[in-house]
Amino acid sequence: MSDLIRQSAATLAAAIARREVSSEEVTRAHLDRISEVDERVHAFLYVDPEASIERAREVDRQIAKGELSSPLAGVPIALKDLLATKGVPTTCGSRILEGWRPPYNATIVNKLYAAGVVSLGKTNMDEFAMGSSTEHSGYGPTHNPWDLERIPGGSGGGSAAAVASYESPLAIGTDTGGSIRQPAAVTGTVGVKPTYGGVSRYGIVALASSLDQAGPCARDVMDTALLHSVIAGHDPRDSTSINAPVPDFVAAALKADVRGMKIGVIKELQGEGFQSGVLDRFNQSLEILTELGAEIVEVSCPHFKYALGAYYLILPSEASSNLARFDGMRFGLRVDDGNDRSVEQVMSATREKGFGAEVKRRIMLGTYALSSGYYDAYYGQAQRIRTLITRDFEAAFNKVDVLVSPTSPTTAFKIGEKLEDPLAMYLNDVATIPVNLAGNCAMSLPIGLAPEDGLPVGLQIIAPAMADSLLYQVGSALESALVDRWGGLLISEAPSL
Amino acid sequence: MTDSAANGIDQDLVVHLGKLARLELTDAEVKHYTLQLEQILGAITSISEVAADDIPPTSHPIPMENVYREDIALPGLLQEDFVPGAPSFEDDRFRVPRILGEPT
Numbered sequence: 001m002s003d004l005i006r007q008s009a010a011t012l013a014a015a016i017a018r019r020e021v022s023s024e025e026v027t028r029a030h031l032d033r034i035s036e037v038d039e040r041v042h043a044f045l046y047v048d049p050e051a052s053i054e055r056a057r058e059v060d061r062q063i064a065k066g067e068l069s070s071p072l073a074g075v076p077i078a079l080k081d082l083l084a085t086k087g088v089p090t091t092c093g094s095r096i097l098e099g100w101r102p103p104y105n106a107t108i109v110n111k112l113y114a115a116g117v118v119s120l121g122k123t124n125m126d127e128f129a130m131g132s133s134t135e136h137s138g139y140g141p142t143h144n145p146w147d148l149e150r151i152p153g154g155s156g157g158g159s160a161a162a163v164a165s166y167e168s169p170l171a172i173g174t175d176t177g178g179s180i181r182q183p184a185a186v187t188g189t190v191g192v193k194p195t196y197g198g199v200s201r202y203g204i205v206a207l208a209s210s211l212d213q214a215g216p217c218a219r220d221v222m223d224t225a226l227l228h229s230v231i232a233g234h235d236p237r238d239s240t241s242i243n244a245p246v247p248d249f250v251a252a253a254l255k256a257d258v259r260g261m262k263i264g265v266i267k268e269l270q271g272e273g274f275q276s277g278v279l280d281r282f283n284q285s286l287e288i289l290t291e292l293g294a295e296i297v298e299v300s301c302p303h304f305k306y307a308l309g310a311y312y313l314i315l316p317s318e319a320s321s322n323l324a325r326f327d328g329m330r331f332g333l334r335v336d337d338g339n340d341r342s343v344e345q346v347m348s349a350t351r352e353k354g355f356g357a358e359v360k361r362r363i364m365l366g367t368y369a370l371s372s373g374y375y376d377a378y379y380g381q382a383q384r385i386r387t388l389i390t391r392d393f394e395a396a397f398n399k400v401d402v403l404v405s406p407t408s409p410t411t412a413f414k415i416g417e418k419l420e421d422p423l424a425m426y427l428n429d430v431a432t433i434p435v436n437l438a439g440n441c442a443m444s445l446p447i448g449l450a451p452e453d454g455l456p457v458g459l460q461i462i463a464p465a466m467a468d469s470l471l472y473q474v475g476s477a478l479e480s481a482l483v484d485r486w487g488g489l490l491i492s493e494a495p496s497l
Numbered sequence: 498m499t500d501s502a503a504n505g506i507d508q509d510l511v512v513h514l515g516k517l518a519r520l521e522l523t524d525a526e527v528k529h530y531t532l533q534l535e536q537i538l539g540a541i542t543s544i545s546e547v548a549a550d551d552i553p554p555t556s557h558p559i560p561m562e563n564v565y566r567e568d569i570a571l572p573g574l575l576q577e578d579f580v581p582g583a584p585s586f587e588d589d590r591f592r593v594p595r596i597l598g599e600p601t
Binding site: 033100101102103104126146196197210211236239240242303305306308309310312313319322326327329330331332333334337338340341342343344345346347348351352355358361362364365369371373374377378380381382383384385386387388390422426437438439440465 | 504505506510511512513514515516517518519520521522523526530533534536537538540541542543544545546547549550552553554555556557558561564566574578579581582584585591593594595596598
């Protein structure tokens with residue numbers, strides 16, 4: 001098999017299972033690619049080639065003995081750096097955790113290892129997943145493989161860029177307000193935010209516990225379905241994990257059929273603030289879905305315009321509480337110890353030095369929103385709006401099977417362009433945030449290049465909670481129609497680096 | 498943009514929030530965050546337009562119940578697992594700065 005790095009995970013897994021190629025060869029090909037291009041892309045914060053190769057050899061031995069028959073056995077993966085990996089550095093993109101090696105694995109990581117998936121390393125991200133560009137990493141930005149001067153989205157820009165630059169066929173991301181979907185959109189890849197509770201959060205460093213959800217990143221819909229199947233399922237170690245059978249996402253992707261389906265276009269998520277080329281591609285996709293036999297219906301979600309405001313109160317409130325654990329006492333950085341400084345002074349000095357600007361900004365915002373006198377007006381009101389947004393979705397799903405919108409209002413912007421303007425940065429998530437607030441599921445998939453800048457555009461498919469299969473069914477139908485037109489995946493148009 | 502009286506953001510409040518959040522902010526940061534919090538809260542106040550007093554708040558996307566498990570002992574972390582990650586460790590304990598009293 002030639003050009004191993006350009007194959008899908010499904011193709012690689014099938015070839016490895018047939019012993020046409022070894023996991024070691026596949027892993028080496030990707031490690032070579034990383035050493036060739038990652039100096040420019042900076043998708044990875046940590047790679048350990050020897051450990052990856054050793055692991056791949058072990059998987060090869062297990063496959064040879066017939067002990068492993070998982071659908072992704074032997075395939076490499078990149079892990080977002082907020083998944084706890086035992087003995088392997090886990091920084092969450094923050095200097096406060098520099099050099100920290102967790103004493104245990106996240107449940108997702110254990111599931112991946114049990115399925116014979118081989119880790120290539122840990123990917124860059126906005127510090128503690130706060131951001132939409134990966135510029136807020138404490139270790140420098142990741143670059144978009146389509147144009148190295150542009151952002152790869154965030155917070156999971158490292159995972160998306162690793163997949164888009166053929167450094168890895170698969171990656172894990174986490175999505176609190178769009179951190180899987182928006183990077184997928186701006187890098188021409190596919191990303192899925194599963195239903196809240198569908199994938200275990202155990203061992204994922206928490207940003208906002210009621211919003212966080214881990215999910216798959218890949219270059220095509222089938223690969224995300226395969227990866228989602230491996231990581232999904234109930235975990236007794238996560239009290240918010242849903243105890244229900246995991247649907248057959250792969251069968252749904254194979255079905256690839258929208259005939260007779262009603263697809264709702266969200267009135268509030270188009271028009272003002274959306275780049276014209278994004279809307280052009282979006283409207284073209286609606287035509288394709290109609291040709292494929294779906295009925296397009298406009299629906300209104302009147303409270304979505306308040307989603308961003310509610311989110312930027314709920315998220316900082318939860319984050320300011322969750323990040324209280326980074327106090328320099330039990331793990332991570334400690335600053336200014338000794339000199340008879342009190343524990344409070346050491347904590348304050350440690351957090352001041354260890355956290356970056358965006359993390360401090362959100363901690364301050366959350367501390368404010370939860371403080372007495374402002375709690376009802378801000379946090380309380382935001383929680384009521386959360387209810388109204390959930391009701392908007394319920395009303396919409398009474399009329400249609402799935403909803404669609406552009407994933408991100410613009411294509412990838414230049415590194416540095418919005419760094420000093422937090423509000424402009426927050427607007428990147430306007431279309432993705434409602435799903436996190438309501439807890440249902442969504443996918444972003446590439447639908448073409450914006451004519452004005454030649455950069456990828458993503459379409460978001462939103463399904464009701466626990467109906468993740470619909471994402472794969474609709475996503476693969478649209479993808480296969482687009483691939484027929486293009487003669488291949490959109491990502492094959494990306495510069496070769 | 499809302500007036501500062503509504504959200505109360507000024508430099509004194511930002512200094513106070515820094516103390517509550519255990520962040521030893523510099524003077525420059527206090528000025529910077531005063532402006533930015535004002536700006537962000539100004540953009541967010543549109544949520545108060547919605548008359549929602551009779552709407553129940555949502556704190557979590559799925560109905561939460563207490564979850565019990567069987568009372569079976571499982572192996573936990575060993576000291577050797579987490580000691581290497583500790584900033585300071587002595588005599589089988591995390592060593593921390595003094596927690597009482599003023600500096601002498």
